[in-house]
Amino acid sequence: MTLSSYTVELSGLRMRAAMFHGPENIVITEKKITKGIHDAVIKVDACAVCGYDARVYRNGHKKVKPPLVLGHEICGMTLQDINTGYGTIRSGSRVAVSPVIPCLSCEFCNKRQYNLCNNLREIGSTDDGGFAEYVKIPQQIIKSGGLVQIPDNLKSEEGALLEPLACCLNGFEHLKIEPESSVLIIGDGPIGLLHLEISKKLYQAKVAVVGKIASRIQCARSNGADGVFMFDDETEDEVMNFTDGKGANTVIVATGNPEALEFATKIASKNSTINIFSGFPNNNNFFIDPNWLHYNQISITGSFSSTPQMLQNATKLASEGKINLSRVISHRYSLDNIEQAILDTEGFRGLRVIIDKF
Numbered sequence: 067m068t069l070s071s072y073t074v075e076l077s078g079l080r081m082r083a084a085m086f087h088g089p090e091n092i093v094i095t096e097k098k099i100t101k102g103i104h105d106a107v108i109k110v111d112a113c114a115v116c117g118y119d120a121r122v123y124r125n126g127h128k129k130v131k132p133p134l135v136l137g138h139e140i141c142g143m144t145l146q147d148i149n150t151g152y153g154t155i156r157s158g159s160r161v162a163v164s165p166v167i168p169c170l171s172c173e174f175c176n177k178r179q180y181n182l183c184n185n186l187r188e189i190g191s192t193d194d195g196g197f198a199e200y201v202k203i204p205q206q207i208i209k210s211g212g213l214v215q216i217p218d219n220l221k222s223e224e225g226a227l228l229e230p231l232a233c234c235l236n237g238f239e240h241l242k243i244e245p246e247s248s249v250l251i252i253g254d255g256p257i258g259l260l261h262l263e264i265s266k267k268l269y270q271a272k273v274a275v276v277g278k279i280a281s282r283i284q285c286a287r288s289n290g291a292d293g294v295f296m297f298d299d300e301t302e303d304e305v306m307n308f309t310d311g312k313g314a315n316t317v318i319v320a321t322g323n324p325e326a327l328e329f330a331t332k333i334a335s336k337n338s339t340i341n342i343f344s345g346f347p348n349n350n351n352f353f354i355d356p357n358w359l360h361y362n363q364i365s366i367t368g369s370f371s372s373t374p375q376m377l378q379n380a381t382k383l384a385s386e387g388k389i390n391l392s393r394v395i396s397h398r399y400s401l402d403n404i405e406q407a408i409l410d411t412e413g414f415r416g417l418r419v420i421i422d423k424f
Contacts, residue, residue: 082424083198084404085133089126092405097135097198104205106213108142108161111222113196115139115419116230117255117322118345120412122191123405129191137197137421138165138190141216141225152211162228162381163196164212164374165189167204180210181236181371188371196226197404199424211374217385223398223420224384224391227256230418231380231389232372234260237343238268239376240367241316245270248309250333252297253320253344254282256394256418259289261318261343263389266290271316274308276301276329279414289393297329305333312336318343327352331364339365394418 083097101107119136121127130136140163148155155161168175169185187204189195194202203213216225234257243249249265251258254277265271274293275286283294293308295301306313313335319326322344330340331354358364372380383389396416399407400423407419 079200081199082401083135083194084137084401086123086130086136087132089124092123092136092408094402094404099200099202101202102205104208106144106146106148106203106208107200108144108163108203110140110142110196110199110201110424111160112141112226112420112422113137113139114223114226114230115407115411115421117257117411119190120408121322123408124412127191129188131192135194135196135198135201136190137195138188139226139229140165140189140196140201141222141228142196142201144213148208148213150208150211150213155213155215160216160222160225161213162216162225162377163189163201163203164207164210164214164232164372164377165191165195165229166210166212166371166373167193167206168210170206170209175210178210178373178375180212180373197401197421199401212377214374214377214381216381220381220385221392223395223422226420227391227394227418228377228380228384229372230257231260231384231391232376233369234264234343235376235379236372237261237318237341237369238264240369241339241341243269243271243316247271247315248312248335249273249316249318250305250309250314251275251318251320252326252330253277253318253323254279254286255321255414257343258282258318258320259286259394259417260389261320262286262289262291263393267388268383274305274314276305282414282417285393285417297325302329302332309333309335314338317341320344322346324350324352331358334362334364336362337364338362339367342366342368395420398422400424
């Protein structure tokens with residue numbers, strides 16, 4: 067199919083979409099598909115609900131200007147041959163989508179650190195996302211390699227979770243984990259469980275998970291955690307016992323609960339690294355004693371989103387069976403039930419929720 071015939075075919079086409087109009091206001095409606103001549107459109111097969119989507123639904127976000135379609139963890143099918151600059155993806159192929167829309171001209175884009183783009187836009191935040199029948203893929207994503215073909219042995223719902231897996235891999239780029247070293251993951255949700263699987267399978271670490279939801283803690287235990295702890299007044303002592311009184315060599319904060327930040331500083335060992343993976347509510351202050359950092363030689367690092375290269379790495383790991391994404395999927399809903407899907411995510415019911423019927 068030529069580019070011109072593809073454009074004609076889409077002209078005037080309408081789709082069903084979950085339009086976010088502001089806090090607690092999301093409506094299923096019909097929307098016209100619009101695209102630039104160098105953009106593409108894919109048919110959405112599955113889109114996962116992230117905690118970010120739930121926070122935007124409840125409170126809005128400075129990046130999100132309604133009306134807008136949320137959803138950035140996307141697996142879809144191409145409707146035309148797409149020349150990515152890294153090869154051609156044929157029409158009818160399933161792809162995972164990097165939601166990062168880079169400017170391709172700033173200092174970070176020149177280093178292919180697209181997630182740090184100075185002029186960053188994002189599918190599902192500044193541009194319409196995947197809670198719809200179709201999603202437009204801007205040319206910047208295509209040029210940066212942000213469409214990654216999914217092999218046949220991965221289900222579409224697993225393909226939707228390649229994006230959060232890539233984000234986790236980005237976090238590990240900032241960590242130095244040796245075999246048998248101790249890793250403490252604060253957060254028992256699907257992201258925490260992905261961090262657990264990466265730590266165990268790729269780094270052979272001794273891993274503990276701290277959380278607040280009994281069913282999720284049980285999932286962490288079933289998925290191979292060496293220690294699991296409910297977050298309460300006794301947790302600090304339990305973690306110190308788990309680490310033989312030394313504290314954790316690596317601490318990953320995989321929850322937006324502000325209490326996790328202070329707790330991380332209490333159980334980090336000397337010469338340790340704390341990775342702040344999750345975003346936090348606005349106006350949240352995190353105070354650190356500089357002498358504690360200095361004399362204990364502590365490193366604190368943040369990580370945000372991922373790059374197309376990490377999305378490729380995530381696809382390889384999942385397709386080779388080294389990471390099992392199906393373990394973190396608990397609910398599947400149609401687009402008509404998007405609000406319930408968001409409420410389940412917000413209420414920590416189950417693990418990852420997937421929209422798979424449009």
